[in-house]
Amino acid sequence: MAKQAKFPPAADAQPPHGIYDAAVIGGALVGSAIAYGLRRQLERVAVLDEGDVAYRASRGNFGLVWVQSKGMGLPRYGGWTLQSARLWPQLAAELLDKTGVDVCLEQRGGLHALLSEEEAEARVRFMSALLQQPGMSRYEWRLIERKELAERVPGIGPQVYGAIWSPVDGIANPLKLLHALHIAFSREGVHYLPRCPAGGIRQADGMFHIETPRGTLRARKLVVAAGLGNRTLGGHIGLDVPVRPQRGRIIVLERTRRMLELPFSTLRQMDEGSWLIGDSQEEAGFADEPPGLPVLGTLAERAVRILPALRQVRVVRSWAALRVMSRDGFPIYEQSPSCPGAFVATCHSGVTLAAAHALALAPMIAAGALDEDMAPFSTRRFHVPEA
Numbered sequence: 063m064a065k066q067a068k069f070p071p072a073a074d075a076q077p078p079h080g081i082y083d084a085a086v087i088g089g090a091l092v093g094s095a096i097a098y099g100l101r102r103q104l105e106r107v108a109v110l111d112e113g114d115v116a117y118r119a120s121r122g123n124f125g126l127v128w129v130q131s132k133g134m135g136l137p138r139y140g141g142w143t144l145q146s147a148r149l150w151p152q153l154a155a156e157l158l159d160k161t162g163v164d165v166c167l168e169q170r171g172g173l174h175a176l177l178s179e180e181e182a183e184a185r186v187r188f189m190s191a192l193l194q195q196p197g198m199s200r201y202e203w204r205l206i207e208r209k210e211l212a213e214r215v216p217g218i219g220p221q222v223y224g225a226i227w228s229p230v231d232g233i234a235n236p237l238k239l240l241h242a243l244h245i246a247f248s249r250e251g252v253h254y255l256p257r258c259p260a261g262g263i264r265q266a267d268g269m270f271h272i273e274t275p276r277g278t279l280r281a282r283k284l285v286v287a288a289g290l291g292n293r294t295l296g297g298h299i300g301l302d303v304p305v306r307p308q309r310g311r312i313i314v315l316e317r318t319r320r321m322l323e324l325p326f327s328t329l330r331q332m333d334e335g336s337w338l339i340g341d342s343q344e345e346a347g348f349a350d351e352p353p354g355l356p357v358l359g360t361l362a363e364r365a366v367r368i369l370p371a372l373r374q375v376r377v378v379r380s381w382a383a384l385r386v387m388s389r390d391g392f393p394i395y396e397q398s399p400s401c402p403g404a405f406v407a408t409c410h411s412g413v414t415l416a417a418a419h420a421l422a423l424a425p426m427i428a429a430g431a432l433d434e435d436m437a438p439f440s441t442r443r444f445h446v447p448e449a
Contacts, residue, residue, distance in 0.1 A: 082106045082253070084428070085272060085281035087260045087295060091123070091236070091412030092419060093287035094243040099424025100285075101250050108279060109247065110272065112291070113257040123236035123383070124312060124340045125332075126325065127414050128172060130203055130228040134192050136392045138438040141199035143411070146418030147230050153417040154234070160249055163242035165234050166333040172231025173206070173215070174327045175368050176223045185226050203228040214324060219370045225326070233325045235333055236413050255279075260288070263298035265401045284404040285427060289386045292394075292408050300400030304444060305408055307384040309346035311357055313339040313365075315375045322369070329365050337375060339365040346384065385410040395423065395439040397432055405432075 083104035086097040089111025101107045129147050133140025147169070154167040176182040186205055193200055206214070207224045214227075247254045261273035263284070270284040286295045289305075296303035317335035325331075328341040342357045358380055366372050386408055388394050393409035405427050409415055426432045 080106070080280075081269065082108045082279065082281040084108075084283040084285065085110060085270065085279055086285045086287055087272070088112075088285075088287035088289060088291070089244075089254065089256065090287075090289060091240055091243075091416055092289070092407055092409060093285070094240060094247075095412075095416040095419035096285055096287055096407060096424050096427070097252055098243050098246055098250075099420035100428055101246075101252050102420075103425055103428035104283075106253070108253040108255060108281065110258050110260050110274060110279065111254065111256045112259040112288070123413055124310075124330065124338055125234055125236040125413050126172070126327070126330070127167070127169065127232040127234055128327065128411075129201060129230040129414075130172065130174065130189070130226060131192070131327070132411075132414075133195070133198060134188070135390070136438060137195045137198040138435065139392050140192070140195075141197075142393070142418060142439075143414060144199045144201055144230060145422060146415045147232070149417035149421045150232070150234070153420055157239075157242040157246065161242045161245040163238055163245060165239045165242055167232065167234045168325075168333075169230075169232030170324060171227055171229040172233075172325050172327065173211075173225040173227055175225050175329075175364075176205075177221055177364070177367060178223055182223050189226060201228060201230045215322065215369075217321070217369055217371050219367050221367045227324075231325070233330055234413055239413065239416060260295060263295065263404075265299075265404070270401075270404060282403065283427065283430070284401075285407060286404070287407045289408070290384060292386075292406055296406050299398040299404040299406070301396060301398050301406050302441060302444075303394060303406055303408060304389040304441070305394075306387050306389075307346055308387040308410070309342070309344040309382050310340065310385055311342040311344070311361065311380060311382045313358055313361055313380045314378045315339070315372065316378050318375060321371075326368060328361070329368055336378070337372065343385075389444055393439050394441055395432060395436055396441055403430065 083106045084100045085108045086093045087110045089109050097107055097109045129143050132143040154165050158164055206227045211225050212218050258274045264271050270281050272279045288295055292303045293305050315337035322331040330338050339361050387410055396406055398404040
């Protein structure tokens, strides 16, 4: 498993008290980014966090800030992702200033490796169709053939045909991001309540009453951002949130000197030198399972075809985490029609979308309504009759 980030001491012995302007259920990357953004707008914000017993994708995260490939079938998602990538420098600078934590944002561009001419042709067709969708935000991308790729990535494998490159992609350190957001809670006066899962939720007298192991917390606005828990908690506020777990596995290699300046979509080097190999997508339930050696073998085999020198780098560990996947794979953002003031936020791109959640979504929630262009993310899209 990933090394646990050390969070600042929280007042977890204190019961919920008073009336909050907003309460966020969920203290991982999605909930934490939204809570951070809400505190920029509102005076009293609380975060209810189930704690380390929760299924935290935030600590099993590859850490890409990735735009290319996002939005096929829902162009608004492509635009939302690009908006977040453009907001990321502001978020990283704010967190460094407020907490002293460098989240190691790098936005020098990103690569998607192509191991054959057939892969290249298919990927070019995909990217062309993606960006030709009506309403899709445009950005630069192109096919880099092997000679140019070898100049950008020394040591590239002989089997690599080329790569799709886009300057809008990048990486960050997901553990440092989560750490920084929680330090910001302490510095900015967000009331963080670990080991305090939400139970029943009801709306009465113009506010939400949230049952917790420490008593009832009251808030004027509510954000349900509990990842896979959103399916159950959404029902408390009149929303059907169709999310499921999808397992992703990551292989971690030992630290080396920094060699890979441009990340691949399935291979990156961290700021401290360790290597991550990833991008498995396994439909899975909540039960623990032994390591999927065939899956790990496939990931490793592709990585050494991209960079053969990795054959000499030892495996340190591997881990698996559960992505929060909606029925169609896209985010869900919606205010409850039956419980005005209650919002749900669900996505599987907690790092990529952190800046949009903090600096664009949170102000909408603080103002009491999502912008009209967020309508494509509502659960209404799951109830359109089939032709």
